[in-house]
Amino acid sequence: MSAALRRRAVLALPYAWLVLFFLVPFLISLKISVAESVIGIPPYSALIDASGGSWRLDLSGESYHRLVTDDLYVVAYLNAIKFAGISTVFCLLLGYPLAYGIVRAPRRFRSLLLLLVILPFWTSFLIRVYAWIGLLKENGLINNALLTLGVIHQPLLLLNNAFAVYVGIVYSYLPFMVLPLYAQLEKLDPALLEAAADLGCRPWQAFLRVTLPLSMPGIAAGALLVFIPAVGEFVIPSLLGGPDTLMIGKVLWDEFFANHDWPMASAVAVAMLVLLLLPMGFIRRLLQGETA
C-alpha cells in the first residue's frame, strides 16, 4: 500500500464512522422534529408526500409551536439552565481549592491525591447517585445522625427536591472540574508569585492578581465540562429530584418513552443542541489549544 493511500485509509475509517453515527443522526432528528406525530410504526409522518402524482414537502412546525407556547417545556428548559449553572458555580467553589491544594501538596503525594479524585469516576455513576438516596432519605443517614445528636427534632426534607439535585450534580461532575484546573495550576510558574511577593503583594493579593487570572483557561474548561452535560442530565433529576425539579433531559426521555411522541422528543433535542452549540464551540477550542 502506498503512503498516501494508507494515510487516506487511517483518516477515512474513523471519519466515515463519526459522520454516519454522529452527524447523520442529528440531521435525522432535525428531519423528524418537523414531522407530525402519528399512530403507527415508526410514529411520525413522512416528510415528502408522494401521493396524488406530485411530490409535496410536508413540514410541520407543530412540535416547535408547542415547545415555545407550552409552559412545561419552557419551565423545564429554564430549570435545566438554572440547575446546571448553579451546580457549575458550586463545583468551581469546591473544586478550585481542591485542585490548588493538590498542586501545593508535597510532590510525592500529588499523583496519589490526583488518582483519588479520578477514582470515583471509574466506579458506576448510577451507583454513586444511588448512594445519595441512602444518605438523604427521610430516615436516611444524615437525618438519623442529626436526630441522634439532637440538632434537629423533625427529619429534614433533603430528598426529591432542588437541594438533592444540586448535591447530585456537584458530586457527579466534581472530577471534571478538578482535572483541568489542576492541569492549569500545575503549569503556573512559582517565580511569578515570588516576584509578586517581592514587589509587596500580600498572598491574597498575589492570588487575585496573578494566580486567578492565569488559571482562567482551566476554569473555563472545567466549567464547560460540567455545564454542558449537566444541562441534559436525566439520571440525577429522575432519581434525586421531585415534581419541582423538572429538567429538559427528563422531559425528552418522557416524551420518547412515555408519550411515544418522537417528533416532540426530536424538537426538544434540537432546541437543547442549539442552546449548547455556543459553549460546545468554546470547549473545542480549549481542548485543541491544549494539544496543539
Add this chain to the structure above:
Amino acid sequence: MTHRLSPFLWVMLAVGYAFLYGPIASLVVYSFNASRLVTVWAGFSTHWYVELMHNEAIQQAALISLEIAVTAASGALLLGTMAGYALQRYRRFRGRALFGTLVTAPLVMPEVITGLSLLLLFVALEQTLGWPRGRGILTIAAAHITLGTAYVAVVVEARLAAFDRSLEEAALDLGARPFKVFLVITLPLIAPALAAGWLLAFTLSLDDLVIASFTSGPSSTTLPMVIFSSIRLGVSPQINALATLFLVAVAVLVTGAGRLMRARESER
C-alpha cells in the same frame, strides 16, 4: 512552588475528599447490614451477597453488559487510535475542522441527545436498507463505539503530542518502512495511552444507562438498566453489595496497573 499548605487548603482537601468518598463508604458499610432497611444497622451479614449470587436477572444483564463493553472498547480503540493519530500527525487535510468537531463533540454531548438521534438513525436504516433488524446488542455496541472513539482519540492525541519523534526519525533514516516504524516504535511508546483509552471506553460502556436505553431492544437489557429499574422500585441492599463488588474490581485493577507501571519504570 513552596510546598506549604495553608490551614485553609488543608481543610478544603479534607472536605473535598470526605465529600467524594463519604457516600461510597456508606454504600460499602451498609452492604454488610443484616437489615433490609439500608439505614438501620442490625449487625454484620453477607446475606445480600448471597442473594445477589442468586439474582439471575442481574447476572444475565451483567453478561450482556460485559459483551457489549468488550466489543465497544475494542472497536473504539481501533477507530480512536486512527482518529487521534490523524489529528496529531496530519496537519492539513480537507475537512479537518469538521473532523475535529466530530471527535470532541461526543465528549460533552448530553446523553439524551446522542441516544435519541442514534435510535432514529437505526430506525431509518432499518426502514431504507432493512438493516439492522430490530435493536439489540449490536446497536448498543455501535453507539458505545462512537462515544468511546472520542475518548480514545483525545487520550492518544495527547500522548502523541508529548512524544519524542526523533526515535521515529532515526528508524526511518535507518531504512525502516513507515508501517514498520509505526509497529515497532510508535505503538509500544503509546501503549500506556492505548491501555488507558481501552479501559476508559470499557468503563463508559459498562456504566451507560441513557444511550443504551434508547438503542436497546427487548432481549438486550444491560446491567445499568436493571440497576436503574430496581432503584426506582426502592432502595435494595443488593445494589449496595453490587456496588461493593464494583469497587473491589476497580481497586484491584488500579493497584495492578500501578504495580505494572512501577515495574516497567524500574526496568529502565
